[in-house]
Amino acid sequence: MEVINAGVDGINGGTMSHLEIPRLPTIRDIDITGRKVFMRIDINVPIDPDTSEILDDRRIRTHASFIKRLVEEYRPALVLASHQGRPGDSDFTSMEKHAELLSKYTGINIRYIPDVIGPRALEEINNLKPGEILLLDNLRLLSEEVLEAPPERQALTIMARRLSSVINIYVNDAFATAHRSQPSIVGLPLLMPSCIGPLFEREIEAVKKVFGSGESPRIYVLGGSKVRELLRVIENLMRNKLADRILTTGLLAHLFLVAKGVNIGTENMKILEEKGVLSLVPRARYILLRGAPVETPVDLKVEVNGDVRNTYIGEVRGVAKDIGENTVQIYGDLIRDARIIVMRGPAGVIEDERFRDGTLRILDAVYSSNAFTLIAGGHLASMVNESKLSNRIHVSTGGNALLLFLSGEELPALKALELSAKMFLGW
Numbered sequence: 314m315e316v317i318n319a320g321v322d323g324i325n326g327g328t329m330s331h332l333e334i335p336r337l338p339t340i341r342d343i344d345i346t347g348r349k350v351f352m353r354i355d356i357n358v359p360i361d362p363d364t365s366e367i368l369d370d371r372r373i374r375t376h377a378s379f380i381k382r383l384v385e386e387y388r389p390a391l392v393l394a395s396h397q398g399r400p401g402d403s404d405f406t407s408m409e410k411h412a413e414l415l416s417k418y419t420g421i422n423i424r425y426i427p428d429v430i431g432p433r434a435l436e437e438i439n440n441l442k443p444g445e446i447l448l449l450d451n452l453r454l455l456s457e458e459v460l461e462a463p464p465e466r467q468a469l470t471i472m473a474r475r476l477s478s479v480i481n482i483y484v485n486d487a488f489a490t491a492h493r494s495q496p497s498i499v500g501l502p503l504l505m506p507s508c509i510g511p512l513f514e515r516e517i518e519a520v521k522k523v524f525g526s527g528e529s530p531r532i533y534v535l536g537g538s539k540v541r542e543l544l545r546v547i548e549n550l551m552r553n554k555l556a557d558r559i560l561t562t563g564l565l566a567h568l569f570l571v572a573k574g575v576n577i578g579t580e581n582m583k584i585l586e587e588k589g590v591l592s593l594v595p596r597a598r599y600i601l602l603r604g605a606p607v608e609t610p611v612d613l614k615v616e617v618n619g620d621v622r623n624t625y626i627g628e629v630r631g632v633a634k635d636i637g638e639n640t641v642q643i644y645g646d647l648i649r650d651a652r653i654i655v656m657r658g659p660a661g662v663i664e665d666e667r668f669r670d671g672t673l674r675i676l677d678a679v680y681s682s683n684a685f686t687l688i689a690g691g692h693l694a695s696m697v698n699e700s701k702l703s704n705r706i707h708v709s710t711g712g713n714a715l716l717l718f719l720s721g722e723e724l725p726a727l728k729a730l731e732l733s734a735k736m737f738l739g740w
């Protein structure tokens with residue numbers, strides 16, 4: 314087990330805490346040359362609910378470059394598989410368009426199979442030759458893939474057993490799904506030699522680079538709409554004393570303003586209620602009472618009768634859709650002084666051009682700071698100006714997986730790979 318000094322003498326106390334990264338097998342530890350390899354990737358992308366078109370293909374492009382190099386170097390018979398959305402949601406689609414884009418970006422013909430473990434898929438996998446690639450259909454078409462259970466149970470699923478009958482090696486390159494305990498993440502590694510893939514490895518290396526320095530202040534800029542998950546992250550950060558400051562934006566900020574007793578206006582309270590977030594106020598209050606370094610905006614940008622206004626906290630009328638001018642300044646100053654920055658979720662409703670400014674200006678502060686920075690999550694990544702990136706800024710493919718990992722949670726994917734290494738590699 315590699316232990317990275319991830320502790321800070323934060324304002325919550327002075328004890329050291331640690332981010333534990335297990336020793337993980339990589340492609341250099343298992344010879345995949347010419348072998349039949351199943352590689353779990355995460356090309357789950359935003360989909361337009363009306364047209365079913367892919368809105369942002371960043372994850373597909375990133376995977377494509379790693380797949381291309383892997384195939385050129387090792388010529389495995391490569392079976393790729395991913396999920397897309399969740400059953401019942403509008404972004405739950407087949408993988409046909411994903412295969413087209415993967416083929417386009419790799420320059421290699423990647424065959425799409427509209428099947429996961431049926432006779433067609435098993436036959437195609439059996440016939441696959443070294444250097445050839447196919448992409449299976451959405452893994453979550455199988456109900457087994459949607460249920461969370463420990464690795465030992467997931468190794469017994471029909472899905473894991475069938476796939477393991479036609480492949481020799483399992484590679485996990487789905488860092489963004491590493492927090493899920495599903496058969497394709499934790500079951501397959503218990504049935505064959507397994508390792509992390511090149512993109513997964515790059516993500517871990519980025520975390521090591523950022524947190525290995527042990528520098529502070531460490532600033533988390535947390536926003537967007539996944540409030541429940543972010544509260545869990547903040548609770549972990551507090552418990553492990555990993556953050557010097559947590560700057561809140563987006564709906565998370567509204568929740569903490571309410572927890573501080575601020576009147577954010579009936580319209581904004583209603584939005585929190587509709588999102589099922591109001592019930593989290595007591596948890597947010599408890600976090601504050603325990604002295605967590607959670608900062609909230611001093612002003613917000615609101616929409617009132619179609620107009621955009623900057624309004625101070627305590628005088629909020631209208632629907633708050635971005636952080637305000639003064640908050641951008643204050644947060645920007647704190648960010649420029651940081652040594653380590655982790656940013657997750659946009660500061661406002663970026664789908665509307667009038668409310669993108671807060672996020673863009675926070676990102677400007679990130680570009681001009683000297684801090685090592687991790688940027689997490691799809692919406693935020695889509696706002697990044699690639700020409701302003703440097704080698705101290707890492708745009709992760711992971712959202713919640715990265716945040717949970719950084720805040721000290723054991724990721725099921727890593728646990729399963731560790732078990733696999735003991736079983737098949739004698740580690």
Ligand SMILES: Nc1ncnc2c1ncn2[C@@H]1O[C@H](COP(=O)(O)OP(=O)(O)O)[C@@H](O)[C@H]1O
Nearest residue numbers: 537538539563564634660661662690691692693
């Ligand atoms: N003040 C706000 N009110 C409502 N929605 C917001 C607000 N700020 C941000 N959001 C929404 O948060 C969403 C993105 O957050 P999230 O899904 O958590 O990010 P990611 O895609 O990076 O995981 C966007 O759809 C954006 O409109």
Ligand SMILES: O=C(OP(=O)(O)O)[C@H](O)COP(=O)(O)O
Nearest residue numbers: 355357489490690711712713714
């Ligand atoms: O997009 C993902 O996670 P993210 O929203 O935390 O970035 C992953 O593909 C995991 O998807 P899931 O949350 O449906 O398991």
